[in-house]
Every structure is written in structure tokens, then in C-alpha cells.
Amino acid sequence: MIMERFLRSPFTMSVFLIGLAVIYSMSIVLEQRNNMTTIIFVAYAIFVIIYFGTMVYFNRKFPERKIRILTFIPYELKEEDEGHQYITYRACRKVYIYYYFAIPAAIVAVSLFRKVELLPVITLTVLGIGQYFIFWSEVKKLYE
Structure with a gap:
């Protein structure tokens, strides 16, 4: 199933990792908030919301294959x-x-x-x- 592969994909976690690195790097390099940093932060926040929203939807639709939202075990x-x-x-x-x-x-x-x-x-x-x-x-x- 495509949705489950997206949720469990290391690619998704890579996007999270890159997003955090870019936000941190831009805040260090620019040393102040500007429009570009804000845009990247908002895009990152939207991606996180979509990811966890998709996870909640998946868990409701397929309760037998639930993915735990808060866990120490990687989703992969x-x-x-x-x-x-x-x-x-x-x-x-x-x-x-x-x-x-x-x-x-x-x-x-x-x-x-x-x-x-x-x-x-x-x-x-x-x-x-x-x-x-x-x-x-x-x-x-x-x-x-």
C-alpha cells in the first residue's frame, strides 16, 4: 500500500532531517529571521502536519496495521x-x-x-x- 510505504519510508525521515538542518543552518547563517527562513519553517511545519495527519488517517482506516505515533521504535x-x-x-x-x-x-x-x-x-x-x-x-x- 502506497500510504503505508510513505509513512514507513526512510525517505520521509530524511526529509525531516534535512528540514531541521536547513532551518538550523539558515538561522545561524542569517543570524536573524527573514522571509526565507519563515517560508522554510512554515513549509516544514506543513510537511510535519501532513505526515502525522496521514498517519492518524491510516491508523483509523487500517486498525490491524496501526503505526504508533509516539514510539521509540522507528516506523521503518x-x-x-x-x-x-x-x-x-x-x-x-x-x-x-x-x-x-x-x-x-x-x-x-x-x-x-x-x-x-x-x-x-x-x-x-x-x-x-x-x-x-x-x-x-x-x-x-x-x-x-
Whole structure:
């Protein structure tokens, strides 16, 4: 189902992550509120409202496949049977390996380029998007 794939998609979480990074970066770079920052913030807020509104609608329409709104478990983890669990295991394993190498590399990059004011935010955003990309590349095999 398209709606469920949208709600559980790491792409959606990537948009959340990028939105937060852009809002923070613009507030740092511009050091004051201007029209562009306000427009981006409003667009981000609208996206969040649409996302959670869609989730509430989905939960009412399909109560047997409810997605918990407030949870510590990521929405992407869909472990209905042993097959789903195995795919999640493989995806999480690949993400762990990614972080095993990416975090030290990120620390070195941030240390070497201390003068770049937004580098920590950019680095965290890239690390997060990399995690979602790696996870989704493994999970998409489930949908093929």
C-alpha cells in the first residue's frame, strides 16, 4: 500500500532531517529571521502536519496495521514475520558497519575543518541520510 510505504519510508525521515538542518543552518547563517527562513519553517511545519495527519488517517482506516505515533521504535521497522525480521537484521547490520567507519571519519573531518561553522550540522545530516539510504536499499528487497 502506497500510504503505508510513505509513512514507513526512510525517505520521509530524511526529509525531516534535512528540514531541521536547513532551518538550523539558515538561522545561524542569517543570524536573524527573514522571509526565507519563515517560508522554510512554515513549509516544514506543513510537511510535519501532513505526515502525522496521514498517519492518524491510516491508523483509523487500517486498525490491524496501526503505526504508533509516539514510539521509540522507528516506523521503518516492520517485523511481521521471520522474513521481515531477517531483512531488518541485515539492514541494521549494514547500518552498523556504515557507522563503524563513518563516525571516526566524521570526527576527523570536523576536527580538521573547525573553521567551517556549519560542518557539524552538515556532517550529522549526511550521516543520517547515509543511514536511511543504506537501510532502505536493503529493505526495498522486501518490496521487490
